[in-house]
Every structure is written in C-alpha cells, then in structure tokens.
Amino acid sequence: MSAARRTAPETSSPRAAPAWRAAVRLLALAGMVVAASAARGQDAAARQIVLAASERVPYVGESLPGKGYVAELVTEALRTQGWTVQFRFVPPARALLLAARGEVHGVLPVATGDAELPETLQVSSAFPGDTLGLLKKKSTALPADVDLDAGLQAVAAGLSQRGLTLGVVRRGEPDPAMSGVELASDDLQNIDKLDRDRVRLLLIDRFTAADLITGRRPQLIGKLAFVPGLAQSRPFHVAFNVKSSEGRRRLAVFDAGLRRLASDGGLERILARHGLQPAAPSATGNGEVRLTIGTVNNADMLLMRELAREYEARHPRVKLHWRVMDEGTLRTRLLSDLAIHDGQFDVVTLGSYEVPLWARRGWLVPPPTPAPAYDVADIFPSVRASLSHEGRLFALPFYAESSITYYRRDLLDAAGLRMPPQPSWDDIAHAAERLHQPSQGVYGVCLRGRPGWGENMTLVSTMVNAYGGRWFDESWRPEITSPAWQSAVSMYATLLRRWGPPDADRNGYNENLRLFSAGRCAIWVDATVAAGALYDARRSRVADKVGVVAAPRAVTARGSAWLWSWSLAVPHSSPRAAEAQAFIAWATSRGYIQSVAKRHGWVAVPPGTRRSTYASRDYRAAAPFHATVQAALANAEDDALTLNRHYVGIQYVGIPEFASIGGQVAVEVSRVLGGQVPVRDALQRAQAAAAAGMAAAGYTGKD
Incomplete structure (x- = not known):
C-alpha cells in the first residue's frame, strides 16, 4: 500500500474524518438492513405452504370466487398464524402424487371415501365438506322394495346390482369392483351419461350436481332429482406430507388456524359468503315460522335486513333468517336450489332476467292482489312489465336501475x-x-x-x-x-x-x-x-x-x-308462501320507503321503482342526481x-x-x-x- 493511502486517515482534515467514519457506519448499517431483509425473506419463504389442489365445484376451483370456499378457508386459517399459501391446480391423481413425493407440501380437498392416502400423507382436522346423494332422472322409478334406511352406500350397491347402472367419479368411492358401476373422469361427464341414459343413477355431491347443471347444462334444470331420504355428509381435510418435522409443523399450524376460525365465527362467515351454510330450520318448537331470505350483499339490501327488525316486532310469530351473498354466488345458489329441489329459500332476490323465465317454468308463486294502500299503479310501468309474465306480476320490485x-x-x-x-x-x-x-x-x-x-x-x-x-x-x-x-x-x-x-x-x-x-x-x-x-x-x-x-x-x-330491477319473489318450493308474500309486500311498499327516509334520509331510499319517490320534493332536494337517473331509466327502457x-x-x-x-x-x-x-x-x-x-x-x- 502506498504511503499516501496508508496515511490518508491521519492527514485528513478534522472535518473529513467524521464523514469517513459516518460512511463506514452507514455501510455497516446498510449491510445489517440487507441481512435483516434477507432473513425476513427466508422466514417468509419458510412460512409459505404450497398445496396441490384439484377442482371440486363448488368447493374449490381456479375460476371460482376466491378459488372457492376451501381455498379461502385454508388461506384464512394460515393467515391467522402468520403463514401464506400458494395453490397449484392439477388433476386429482397428479395432486396426490406431487404431495406424496414432497414436491408440494400437501393436497386438498381430501374427503372420507376418497382414494387411500400414501403413508407420507396425514390429514388435518376436519372442516365442512360435501354431501353425497343419488341423482336420477325424475322419470326413473326405483324398485318398490328399496330400503332407504339401509344407508347411501348399501342402497347404491343394491340398486347397481339390480340393473340400475351407477355412475361414479374415479376417486375410489365406492369400490370400483362393484357390479353395475361405470367410472368417469369427472362429475360433468357423469351428468351427460345420465342425460343420455348410459347410467341410471349418479353418486354425486348435491351442490356439485346443482352447480354443474345450472352452470354447464341448464337445459337439464327441472329434469333431474335426488333420491329423497338418502344423504351422506363427508368432512374435508388437507393432507400434509409429514415425512419431515417441518411437514408436521405445517400440519399443526393449519390445525391451529382452523381452530381459530371455528372459535371466532370465521368459518361460518366464509361458508356464508359462498352460500354453503347449512339450511336453517323452517320452524321452532314454540310455533314460530322462520323465513329464509336469499339476497344480494349491497347497501340497499343490507339496510332492508336492518329495518326488518321492525317487521319482526310487528309479527312476533315470524323470524327472518338472512342468507346474504354477492351477486354471482346468490344467482348460483338460488338457481341450484331449484335445480335439485332443495327448497332452502322462502324469499328470493331476483332480477329482470330471471323473473319472466322462472315464472314461465312455474317456479314462482305470484303475489296475491296487493291491498289498495300498496298502490301497484305507483310502480313505473317499465318495471312492472319486466317482472311480469303473460300480464301478471310474479315479483315485487325493491329497486330499479340503469x-x-x-x-x-x-x-x-x-x-x-x-x-x-x-x-x-x-x-x-x-x-x-x-x-x-x-x-x-x-x-x-x-x-x-x-x-x-x-x-x-x-x-x-x-x-x-x-x-x-x-x-x-x-x-x-x-x-x-x-x-x-x-x-x-x-x-x-x-x-x-x-x-x-x-x-x-x-x-x-x-x-x-x-x-x-x-x-x-x-x-x-x-x-x-x-x-x-x-x-x-x-x-x-x-x-x-x-x-x-x-x-x-x-x-x-x-x-x-x-x-335492471332487483325484486323479491317466492319460489314454489316454499311451504310458507303466505308469510313470505306478506313480508315482500312490506319490504317493497311506500311505507318502507318512508321508513328509510325517516331513519337514514331521503338520499338512501331504494330508487327507480315508484313515481311517488321522484315526485317528492324532499327526495328531489336530497338527490341532485334524480333527473339523470330518470333519463337513464327512460332511455334504457326504450333501448330494451x-x-x-x-x-x-x-x-x-x-x-x-x-x-x-x-x-x-x-x-x-x-x-x-x-x-x-x-x-x-x-x-x-x-x-x-x-x-x-x-x-x-x-x-x-x-x-
């Protein structure tokens, strides 16, 4: 080293030396920051779980909202523990293979009755899964001596042995060696076989059948039905590769997060968002009537749920059970309910598209002639027309929009x-x-x-x-x-x-x-x-x-x-049509609009349905947008x-x-x-x- 370089620190000016030392300290601090950042990155990588997922509509799927209920549940359970998850969507057999080899950390969803798991995989604690049943054409008659109390698997085996070919997805349930069983690669393929009489019965989950029929084979709505009285609920699990201590740790972390979701209501909220919560009982032991209302999660509908406490106070026998979902999920759940004749809803929220179609097929109960105070003539003619079939109203409008x-x-x-x-x-x-x-x-x-x-x-x-x-x-x-x-x-x-x-x-x-x-x-x-x-x-x-x-x-x-118009209607499957119609008349009345205005101001009232709303000076003063909205509704009516x-x-x-x-x-x-x-x-x-x-x-x- 040259003398100049060796003596530079000593010959530097008094002001230069502190700057040099500060630079050294800054470099050291930067190194610490980089090291800490790298450590955080390594820790974040260590806290990420990679899971192979196989499509199982409507529970998990790449194109489903949030990748489906199961994916959202797993994501939230791990998030509560400070972990993240990445999903790799592959066919079921491939998913199991990747998990067994350790190329991913685990596989989902795994249900009781699925193919036997390799020894390297261990299942998590259980969470709500699917419900198997036997789907058939309505025209297919079962033998009169079938003992439905024998259980799903026994009945399925007995029917297949008596010449009613059973369609089953190749997942290992039931025993493929059973006579009269025809295996398929997926449930949609089986539904097509049922439609073409290649099989007479399907062993299939109720929601899976309903969603595939409504989403992929709508021409079959109303033609298929489940054998009543037969159902087998199966919990889901995540199967983790536990060959290493880290694998066992991942399993323990997920189970801890699952317990957290179950205890704080998170599990129920996730089920509700996807429209998969269990049906509420229709009545209680003290003579109360429970109405289940399926509606969309926008502000106007949530306000209706809040103000409906007034309705319950005036009708103490009636208890309202709300199932609030986003638009896409609501439409799927309502239509799938009809597809398999589940009858879970007493009041449904439908739009201008569905009402005439559902009415034509006989799926809706038309409301009785409203009382004079309801003032049907006050509803804009275009809105009435959009909710009518052959000149008769089949739903009452809650609000209309352009x-x-x-x-x-x-x-x-x-x-x-x-x-x-x-x-x-x-x-x-x-x-x-x-x-x-x-x-x-x-x-x-x-x-x-x-x-x-x-x-x-x-x-x-x-x-x-x-x-x-x-x-x-x-x-x-x-x-x-x-x-x-x-x-x-x-x-x-x-x-x-x-x-x-x-x-x-x-x-x-x-x-x-x-x-x-x-x-x-x-x-x-x-x-x-x-x-x-x-x-x-x-x-x-x-x-x-x-x-x-x-x-x-x-x-x-x-x-x-x-x-468009969001409206309230009663499906024909509801045994409580009279009580449901009474609630609908209240929620779409002029009195309801006045109640909203009194409690939340005129700007918050449901728009687009009644002439009296737009004639109100109070509404016009509170809603400077009223003229633009009216023009949009009028122009859209003409365009339609x-x-x-x-x-x-x-x-x-x-x-x-x-x-x-x-x-x-x-x-x-x-x-x-x-x-x-x-x-x-x-x-x-x-x-x-x-x-x-x-x-x-x-x-x-x-x-």
Whole structure:
C-alpha cells in the first residue's frame, strides 16, 4: 500500500474524518438492513405452504370466487398464524402424487371415501365438506322394495346390482369392483351419461350436481332429482406430507388456524359468503315460522335486513333468517336450489332476467292482489312489465336501475378537462389517461372486472351494444368474434389494464363502490343505484365532488345503458308462501320507503321503482342526481324494446341458457384482464363455448 493511502486517515482534515467514519457506519448499517431483509425473506419463504389442489365445484376451483370456499378457508386459517399459501391446480391423481413425493407440501380437498392416502400423507382436522346423494332422472322409478334406511352406500350397491347402472367419479368411492358401476373422469361427464341414459343413477355431491347443471347444462334444470331420504355428509381435510418435522409443523399450524376460525365465527362467515351454510330450520318448537331470505350483499339490501327488525316486532310469530351473498354466488345458489329441489329459500332476490323465465317454468308463486294502500299503479310501468309474465306480476320490485357515468368534478377541473353530458368511450379513455395517478392513490377508471354474467358482462354487454354488436344473429348463432366485440373488449381491457386499479379482475360492484367512495377512482361507469351512497356524506368521502352524466356511447346510441330491477319473489318450493308474500309486500311498499327516509334520509331510499319517490320534493332536494337517473331509466327502457328484434335484453339475453353461456364468456373476458390470453383468442374460445351451449340446448336452426 502506498504511503499516501496508508496515511490518508491521519492527514485528513478534522472535518473529513467524521464523514469517513459516518460512511463506514452507514455501510455497516446498510449491510445489517440487507441481512435483516434477507432473513425476513427466508422466514417468509419458510412460512409459505404450497398445496396441490384439484377442482371440486363448488368447493374449490381456479375460476371460482376466491378459488372457492376451501381455498379461502385454508388461506384464512394460515393467515391467522402468520403463514401464506400458494395453490397449484392439477388433476386429482397428479395432486396426490406431487404431495406424496414432497414436491408440494400437501393436497386438498381430501374427503372420507376418497382414494387411500400414501403413508407420507396425514390429514388435518376436519372442516365442512360435501354431501353425497343419488341423482336420477325424475322419470326413473326405483324398485318398490328399496330400503332407504339401509344407508347411501348399501342402497347404491343394491340398486347397481339390480340393473340400475351407477355412475361414479374415479376417486375410489365406492369400490370400483362393484357390479353395475361405470367410472368417469369427472362429475360433468357423469351428468351427460345420465342425460343420455348410459347410467341410471349418479353418486354425486348435491351442490356439485346443482352447480354443474345450472352452470354447464341448464337445459337439464327441472329434469333431474335426488333420491329423497338418502344423504351422506363427508368432512374435508388437507393432507400434509409429514415425512419431515417441518411437514408436521405445517400440519399443526393449519390445525391451529382452523381452530381459530371455528372459535371466532370465521368459518361460518366464509361458508356464508359462498352460500354453503347449512339450511336453517323452517320452524321452532314454540310455533314460530322462520323465513329464509336469499339476497344480494349491497347497501340497499343490507339496510332492508336492518329495518326488518321492525317487521319482526310487528309479527312476533315470524323470524327472518338472512342468507346474504354477492351477486354471482346468490344467482348460483338460488338457481341450484331449484335445480335439485332443495327448497332452502322462502324469499328470493331476483332480477329482470330471471323473473319472466322462472315464472314461465312455474317456479314462482305470484303475489296475491296487493291491498289498495300498496298502490301497484305507483310502480313505473317499465318495471312492472319486466317482472311480469303473460300480464301478471310474479315479483315485487325493491329497486330499479340503469347505468350512468360517475366522475370526480374536482379532478377533472384540476386537469382542465370537461366531461360531456353524453360521453363516448373514447372520451372516457382520454380522461382516464390524464387522471390516472396511482402514486397518489387515484386510478383513472374503475369498472366491473369480476367474472360473471351479472358482473363484468353486465358492463361489457352494454359496451358491445354501443359498438354496434350483439350476442346472436336471427338464427341464434353467436357473434362474439365480430369486429364490434373485438372493439368493445379491447377498449374494456385497455381501460382497466392501463388506467384501472390493481387486480381489477377481482372487483365487482361493491369493490368499485368502496374505491370511488374513498376517493380512489376518477371515473366509474356503473349502476344508478350507487348514486345514493356516493352523494351521502356519511358513506362517501367525495359526496360533494361527484358528477354524473349518461353512460358512454360508441358508434350507436342504442343499448349503451342497461335496465335492471332487483325484486323479491317466492319460489314454489316454499311451504310458507303466505308469510313470505306478506313480508315482500312490506319490504317493497311506500311505507318502507318512508321508513328509510325517516331513519337514514331521503338520499338512501331504494330508487327507480315508484313515481311517488321522484315526485317528492324532499327526495328531489336530497338527490341532485334524480333527473339523470330518470333519463337513464327512460332511455334504457326504450333501448330494451328496440335494440334487437330477436331477443329481449340489453346486458343479458332473455333465454334460459344465457346464464350459463354468459358465465363462460365472462371467464374468458376476465382472462384478458389478467393478461393470460389476447382479446382475439379469448373471443374465439367464448364463441366456441357459446355455440356449443346453444347447440346442446337445441337452438341450432331456430329462427
């Protein structure tokens, strides 16, 4: 080392020496930070569990909300213990193999009766699982001497030995050597075999059957039924590889988290979110009548649940049991309840799409003629028409909506922008780009991204209309690969991927409402019903900064805003129709609206249904958005009648098969948002799925 280098510290000025020492200390501190960060990273990696998961609808699945009830339960159980989880979706046999080899830490879900586990795997504590039963065509008669008290497995074995071929999924239950058993790779394949009389009975979970029928084979709704009196509940487990002490530790951590969820009510809340909680008893021992109400988890319905305590106080014999779910889950659970004739609901929340279709099939009990005080004539004619079949009401409206554009006036003013009274989608894109400031917590635009025919497709369908497209031609051939669909979905994907919030494909109405109310969205195109919450200073941080204009258009003015009504109805399966109808009349009455106004202010009342609401000076003063909403409802009503001569609907198609087809297309559109596929590929896959669904339902060649 040179003398100059050796003596540098000594010959440095008195002011330089402290700086040199500070630099050394800073480097040392930086090393400690890096080491600590690395240690935290190693600890985080050590606290992550990787599980192989196999699809088992509706309990776990890659395309299900939250990846399904089981995945959400496992995630939450581990989170309570400071751990995380990663899921790898593979076929069942592959999942077991990966776990047995130790290539993943475990496998789920494992049910009693599944294939025998390898010695390296040990199951966790139990949590709610599935319920097996025997599904058949309604026309299939069982031998008169069948002893249903013998139990599910014994009855299944006896029937298969008597020539009623039993369809079973290849999971190891029951014994494949049993005579009269035909194995299949999955439950949907078995349902198709049952439809084609290749098997006469299916051993299948009740919810799995219901969801596959409604989601993939809607033409079979009402044609199949479970053998009554036969059910076998099976708990689920997670099987962990316990070959090492770390594996045993992971098992113990999950079990501890599961106990935590069971004790604090978390398990019940997760079941409820997925619509899988057990049915409530219909009556109590003291003569009370329990009404089970299935409804959507938006603010208006939650307010109804709160105010319904008044109804219970006036009707002490009636006890209300609420099952509150998001839109997609609610639709699935209500329709699947009908598909397998479960009869779990007394009051159902339906929309303009379902009511006429369900009424035509005889699934709804029409309300009795309301008392004069109810004033049916006060309900807007378009709303009454949307809930009628052959001129008769089959549901009573709780609120009605169209769609409009919400925007932040303060942000546009600061950027020197002006929102036109009738914006185009190009206008929305231009403004979203200018207003997108994620570093400051503001996203340029918020739109529904969660997959579902009533979620992302509600908006996308109106965008397709605005770009001049449609779902089907006059011969019921899908047109999903048309230039209009390409333009609409490309614009939709561009808006959300460039200027939307993170993970936009997880956001539905409620998530976007929370974002906008918190000041996180510059623009939001969605339901007019949100206006009441956004202009309410008790629920919105931007109540004094919101502007509203019409829903965006593109190449045509037709069909750019939707028309919808959430209503209450009584399914034919309810044995308590009289009590249920009385509750519905109360919840949709003028008196209920007055009660909401008295307790929460006029801005919070259910909108869009009654002339008297919009004639009220108090409402008009409290709701500066009322004129825009009324115009949107009126324009949407006109569009619904003239947009397409072949079918009724703006954001939906008024045929029974649409829920299934729309749901499949919704998943493909969601994959575009996630960056998994380009628009063209997604639309081609959607076109193929829609064409197959229409052909299976017998629409090919219809005019």
